[in-house]
Amino acid sequence: MASTEKLKSGRYRGVYRDAAMVKRYTPTQDRKRDALADAREAEVNAKRTASASKGTLPGHTTWEEWLEVWWPTRDIEPSTEKKERYAVANHLLPGWGDWELARITQPDVQDWVTSLHRRADNPLSGSTTRRVYTIFRSSISAAVRKGVLTGTPCVDITLPPKSKGGVERLFDEHELAAIHAHLGPAYRFAVDFIIETGLRPGEFAGLHWSRIDRRNGWLTVRDTYDKTAKRIKTYPKDAEERSVPLTSKALELLTEYEARYPTTRSTCGLPHQAGKCKSDLVFRQPRSKGPMDTLNFRFNFVKAQRAAEVTPVGRPYDLRHAFGTRLAEAGVDPWEIARLMGHATLEQSGDYIHRTKAARMRVLAALGDPTTTGLKAVEGDAADTERGGDAVAELKPTRPTTVPRTGS
Known part of the structure; x- marks a missing residue:
């Protein structure tokens, strides 16, 4: 007692x-x-x-009581937990705190989801509603696994469409040149390197010299800097390491950066989630020498865009779009694009491939448009592979040809 x-x-x-x-x-x-x-x-x-x-917890346990049991068993990152605690306090406990688990029905869940997105006072965006619902669904699924519930009410729930989290844009060469003029050297290296490798800002900040194989021209994406926990996670967002080929420009950037900002450290000095640190970080903030985390990178990147009068203002994350778009325009197999970008699905990679002038010309050439007589659509080897049927065709210049007119 x-x-x-x-x-x-x-x-x-x-x-x-x-x-x-x-x-x-x-x-x-x-x-x-x-x-x-x-x-x-x-x-x-x-x-x-x-x-x-x-497996003997009764079904009349309330959701709040179940939360106290379920929450400590979760294995999530500190940054994720911080966001989800806010969602629990502001949306889940007010909605489900005193509900008995066994009394929650599918219509109850659907009504709650709909009210989050459509309520008159401060409605949630589609993406935020989905994230809040995901936490609730996970809690119910855990209750089913533990035998507290015999089934889940989270079935056939209609969710609002995803909302765009800000302006996604593709910077052209003129915009990048203007931005460069207002960035310090360290951040210019950062912008160019992400464009050449497609790294996420957290992956870029956590990149170690030990992950770079200059001799064979490969970069291993495995370490990610968690700015909330101030430590190195040993896996990127997709939970699997990946290898990215280093272009000649990327290798030149590394050589130039190392010459300008040499390091004598044998380790990065940050706690690692697992394993031992084998080298220093590649990129650091020019003044504090701390990791070039997302907040500092974004502050300087946005400041440079405004000074250069580049609109709409983009994020460091948008630099990944340039990498994905270049891969698509070069005719790289969509599945290979997804692998290099660190995506689990082709749909995710599709969000990063922007419609450019070259992409438009490629489509017109495939349709036999007379304005593209100097271009010919050539199917790459990916078209004959098991998963490459939808690969973007590569354009190569050919002799001008006459395109026959078709009747209406």
Whole structure:
């Protein structure tokens, strides 16, 4: 049974026993009643956790009570947890906190999702609604796995369409030249290197020299800088490392950057989620020498765009679009584009491939448009592969040909 102990400092701590009857303590409190309340809550939660593990937690458990059991079992990044805690406090607990799990039905879930997106006061965007719903669905799925529920009400839920998170744009050569003129050398290297490799800003900030094979011309994308936890994660967003070929320009950028900003460090000095650090970071902030994290990169990148009067203002993340678009225009197999970009699906990569003048001319040439008589659509080898049937054709100049007119 929960109780309290008075310490020499005059403060109190709660005392309780967990499901295995092991004596446990709660953090100290100034008041005895607060310490006792903490102990009682911890004791109840310990019993719920034990019941969930045994599959004997009753279905009349409320969603808030289940949250206390389920949340500590999740394996998520600190940055993700911070965002999801906000969603829980502002959207999930107000909506489901006192609901008994067994009484939640599919229509209840659908009505809640719809109300989030369409409510009169501060409606959520489609993408935010989807993220909030995903947390709720995960909690219910966990309850099913633990035997608290026999089935899930999260079936055939109609979700609002995804919303665009800001302006996605592709910078042309003139815009990049104007931006360069207002960037310091370190950030100019950063912009050019991301365009050449397609790295996400976090992958760029976490890049170590040990991941670069200059002799064979490859870059291994494995380390990512987590700005919230201030540590190096040992896998990128897709949870799988990938290899990206280094262009001659990318290799030149590395050589020039190393000559301008030499390092004597044998490690990066940051905590690693797993494994030992084998080298320093490739890129660092020019003044503080800290990792070139997203916030600093974006601040300088946006500032340079405004000084250059480039509109609409883009993000460092948009520099990845240039890499994906160049791959598509070169006729690279779509599945290879997805692999190089670190995407799980072709649909994800499609968002990064912009409609350019060259892409328009390629389509017109394939349709036999007379304005493209100097270009010929040539199918690459990818068209004959198992998954390359939709590969973008490569354009090569040919002798002008006469395109016959067709009747209406």
